[in-house]
Amino acid sequence: MDLHGRSFIGWASGTDGGKTFTAINPATAQPIAPNYISASAAEVERAAQLAAQAFISFSRTSGKERAVFLREIANRLDGIVDELVIRTNQEAGLAEARIRSEAARTAFQMRLFADLIEEGSWVRARLDKGDADRKPAKPDLRSMWRPLGPVVVFGASNFPLAYSVAGGDTASAFAAGNPVIVKAHPAHPGTSELVGAVIIAAARACGMPEGIFSLLFDAGTEVGSALVKHPLVRAVGFTGSQRGGRALMNLAAARPAPIPVFAEMGSTNPVFILPGALAARGEQIAEGLHGSVTLGAGQFCTKPGMVFLPKGKDATNFSQNLSKRIGESASQVMLTPGIQSAYTGMVGARAKQSKVSLAAEGKPSAGEVGVRGVPAMFAVEAADFLDEPDLSEEVFGPTTLLVSYGTREEMLEIARGLQGHLTATLHGTDEDLREYRELVEILEQKAGRLVFNGFPTGVEVGHAIVHGGPYPATSDGQSTSVGSQAIYRFARPVCYQNFPGAALPDELKDANPLGIWRLKDGALTKD
């Protein structure tokens, strides 16, 4: 497909005149054609108006109809993977295998939500029967979850497919019945355009209304701000930095009518290596940790950025082992010049902190070009860690911090002081787990997902996954951005009192024509 460098405003292309920008190939630090044109204020307005208009009919489509649409997107995505392998590699510096697996995950997510809404029970139908003889008469009440309205999705830099134009936010918003306006991430506009064209084609093939999808480019932040402030927009999905996410939260909270922002803002993902596991499997854990820290140049929001372990010979061996692995690691191409420069700056600043030691640094390749980050490992004592809140902050890139503690109480104090994270990991024997039950109880309050004897990178897409966690990991610790439960971010309960059967949605009719699970007078049934 030829790339045109223009937004999609419903079925139409964006016009000329806006400020332009180009993607940068991080492997060469060179710009990539074509130029992309920022959307105008009028185009933002038009996209919002079209979305609100499309919502009227799209919100009335059945789950089965929307499932067809999501599968059409998935199938068409499968058909452009070879194109993505070229363009996404150029724009994000990702290797072919990663692009293929991320594309497969993106299509899988569409199909997961298609299955969910085709089956239909996700709507949480509840029926409480009335009783005309009661004084006062008890009404017949039936409720189900319905879509919210136009949703704005911000593409993420680090998942140019799975959390971008057709990513998890878009899939779950569509699945619930909401139109989506995507603000493309400026680092991968070509990838965004390719995927956007797929969604437009799928929508037209399925007879969906114009405005169900728009894709807006912008060199700056004006388009994103205008979208979040637009009165017709009902919710926001975002994956990115804490600074960016908080800015959107503040904008949304200051609206005349505030709207929910579901921002996944990354975290430092603490790892606790307990004494038994450290003694028994120190080397194996070091190997796994090294892989998890450097995977994808450490540019995952689940990268383990701080590791807590008890002082002693086992910790020394572990630290030496991990140091050696980091020291032998080559520099890696990062996603964008901005991410690389932030990483290099933060690693440099950390190396200068008096109480932190740079335990190991990877090797810049000779004569290397492009936007690269050098892996680095730091070490600090628990008491100094507690004195320096900055050390808990996420450093996005291939680095981690080993924190050695003297006593169990010192470690528990650290755990109690943690802010919210997407994940918290424990390495332990069964005996460790019994002995450190209190640690598990503390971590449960701090993270959305607790990992045992594993590593937090690699987020399995399914029904039970929680990719969330208390602020600042997310804007809303009561939600998940990955997995089928993510659909509820973009829906709300609506109750019908004493409605005649003919006027009720199928999900709430007496005969249960969709055969879904429903809570009838408090009991789950398919009757």
Added chain:
Amino acid sequence: MDLHGRSFIGWASGTDGGKTFTAINPATAQPIAPNYISASAAEVERAAQLAAQAFISFSRTSGKERAVFLREIANRLDGIVDELVIRTNQEAGLAEARIRSEAARTAFQMRLFADLIEEGSWVRARLDKGDADRKPAKPDLRSMWRPLGPVVVFGASNFPLAYSVAGGDTASAFAAGNPVIVKAHPAHPGTSELVGAVIIAAARACGMPEGIFSLLFDAGTEVGSALVKHPLVRAVGFTGSQRGGRALMNLAAARPAPIPVFAEMGSTNPVFILPGALAARGEQIAEGLHGSVTLGAGQFCTKPGMVFLPKGKDATNFSQNLSKRIGESASQVMLTPGIQSAYTGMVGARAKQSKVSLAAEGKPSAGEVGVRGVPAMFAVEAADFLDEPDLSEEVFGPTTLLVSYGTREEMLEIARGLQGHLTATLHGTDEDLREYRELVEILEQKAGRLVFNGFPTGVEVGHAIVHGGPYPATSDGQSTSVGSQAIYRFARPVCYQNFPGAALPDELKDANPLGIWRLKDGALTKD
């Protein structure tokens, strides 16, 4: 029980020294002993610290254990109803029958949540089995909803029992496993103290940890603000005015770590009387509407405050009928001097609006004393209504506004322009409902509950009820503050990856020892 006028800070009583206030009997406009002492900043801090401490053990109690606690509260509430009849009548001007029915509802709510958590399936347990042979290995993932942490509840003026100290917010927060700190509404401190003492006694009788409950009095807004800003507080429940609710939303959104505020802020509850119903049952609807508008002096957040009907003879008859009823209605004792003065001010201002006519006014009783509101009915043409956004605002008290429209399109335009409401009501024949399908579709986007051929006052407590709706009806249109679904406001999903069975909560163990419904690999089962 003797009233002491002091806060409960865990098991202890508040100290002297704070600014004092007294309740006012609205039937006499006279103060009622004793003086109540505002909690100090140190007491706020102590309540928050105790709540955070109590959360550690309370969050680990089983649903069955918490059910015993909730039932103990319910039973003890049943035991003080005679005392409440006296004190709540003095403080809120409510009649004995209303106080008895509200007390019964309050105890019912506690028992509803007790049943819910005893059964246990509310936790939304999800299990996705792992697959070690897959490349990469698929982890075992299990998730469930867990409590958030200390919850602050603001007592509501208009439900001194059912949405106050032991009301729906407190019941649902306790049910999920959260400690509760109640900021008592200053209009009914004695009622609050009586009910607070019941909760303290029930907590002690059930061996619950100190700090699971505190009750703070305050003459002003300092205590409430300090609680919402306190770093150990995790969520807020509020029922009250839009101004008050929005202030709390803004405070919570501006915290270093924002927290959710679940504010139910009332609404104007539009009623649409469609032509067929107006012709067939105009008189009956007028009678029902009069009852709904004047019930409890119009001091329900579901009071129907605007009524839309097609111009013509039927509308004229309807309007005359309702006018007569309102004109014959006596003034009513209102909850507080502040509410009465706001009501009187807003009714007076509306009567002066050039395009609005005062269609009827009730009768002040001769020689009446106390804090009273006179029922009033206004009328306006649709075009003028559309020009005056103020006319859509809630007027809390026994008044409503009739809006007559000329064309179907004019009516639909009004519907499209509505802001969020708790309820929207339709009166129609089956034919009306078919013909005005578009109106139903619009209203579904505007309200949490759609009522057919009924009246919105009277909120049935059960599983299917939704007492919510888009902003400004609530702060969070994705929640309900009434019914069993309200528990999810105070919980969040937590996922366990590859945890050994012994370390998992019972809800997630292989054998399903609690026998609850779980989503296993996407299918609901009790296996």
